[in-house]
Amino acid sequence: MIKKISSLCLILSSFLLLTSCSLGTNSKPSSLKEGISKTDLKNNKSISDEVSKDSSSLITNNKQDNSNKNKTSFTKIKGSIPVLMYHSIGFEKDNPVRIPADKFDEQMKYLKDNGFYTLSMDETYDYFSKGKPIPEKSIVLTFDDGYLDNYTKLYPILKKYKFKGTIFVITGAIDKEKDFLTSAQLKELDKNCLDIQSHTFAHEKLSEIPYDKQVKTLKTSKDFLEKQLNKKVSYLAYPYGKYTKNTIKAAKEAGYSMAFTTDGKWSDKSNGIFTLNRVYISGFSDMDTFIKRVNNPNY
Numbered sequence: 432m433i434k435k436i437s438s439l440c441l442i443l444s445s446f447l448l449l450t451s452c453s454l455g456t457n458s459k460p461s462s463l464k465e466g467i468s469k470t471d472l473k474n475n476k477s478i479s480d481e482v483s484k485d486s487s488s489l490i491t492n493n494k495q496d497n498s499n500k501n502k503t504s505f506t507k508i509k510g511s512i513p514v515l516m517y518h519s520i521g522f523e524k525d526n527p528v529r530i531p532a533d534k535f536d537e538q539m540k541y542l543k544d545n546g547f548y549t550l551s552m553d554e555t556y557d558y559f560s561k562g563k564p565i566p567e568k569s570i571v572l573t574f575d576d577g578y579l580d581n582y583t584k585l586y587p588i589l590k591k592y593k594f595k596g597t598i599f600v601i602t603g604a605i606d607k608e609k610d611f612l613t614s615a616q617l618k619e620l621d622k623n624c625l626d627i628q629s630h631t632f633a634h635e636k637l638s639e640i641p642y643d644k645q646v647k648t649l650k651t652s653k654d655f656l657e658k659q660l661n662k663k664v665s666y667l668a669y670p671y672g673k674y675t676k677n678t679i680k681a682a683k684e685a686g687y688s689m690a691f692t693t694d695g696k697w698s699d700k701s702n703g704i705f706t707l708n709r710v711y712i713s714g715f716s717d718m719d720t721f722i723k724r725v726n727n728p729n730y
């Protein structure tokens with residue numbers, strides 16, 4: 432598996448004439464898996480270290496469903512919603528970006544039992560761009576990279592709870608790498624509960640490549656998905672959460688209308704529609720941590 436994902440990185444890197452696509456060591460390109468693990472570990476730290484938002488704008492909803500076994504009340508900052516960020520649904524020792532299926536199922540059950548409503552990407556866009564009303568306990572589920580287990584494990588769980596989610600896929604891996612989704616699977620997921628959107632062509636750190644290469648990877652990915660899925664693809668998650676002002680410009684030029692970072696907070700209109708935050712859910716997080724993160728913006 433590691434070897435395979437490493438080879439993906441090499442293939443994608445050489446395709447785009449990059450010398451390395453990850454956090455790289457001197458002589459050999461490190462794996463995509465290693466890259467996302469390190470990045471997310473770093474993000475996890477920044478999440479725990481984050482500064483809370485101004486509590487003066489808090490509106491607290493104490494009207495909890497009586498069936499709620501948990502006493503945590505849902506706190507809302509006006510205009511702010513939790514956009515959760517996951518990657519792989521599975522288990523791998525010491526890898527927090529994979530969350531075991533039973534643990535993920537337990538989290539989804541909690542959301543269902545406690546009256547959460549999962550927003551689609553279009554609903555999320557309408558909310559942030561046009562102020563279209565959404566249910567009070569709205570939440571967004573996102574999954575980065577496009578792992579095969581998003582089809583085999585995630586999809587059945589979301590169907591069971593009648594939830595919606597979005598997968599941001601690395602299109603260079605589609606139909607090419609065995610641990611990633613196929614185009615046939617993308618089509619099935621996209622027609623059902625999992626909206627397919629872009630995570631670039633080769634998972635580059637966009638902040639570190641020239642502007643024209645940024646536009647190219649963003650556009651190549653968008654064009655591929657639009658052709659495969661016969662729909663407009665307008666949303667993007669920056670690999671490793673890396674972006675600059677130029678990246679936002681490149682995303683606009685490539686035709687995107689909304690983008691997400693990996694900054695660990697609830698999403699708020701004030702973030703800017705091309706730099707929306709997301710809440711990282713680690714495979715190591717326990718239920719108490721999960722419950723705090725989905726109920727309180729100041730977790």
Ligand SMILES: [Zn+2]
Pocket residue numbers: 467575576630634670671
């Ligand atoms: Zn990624």
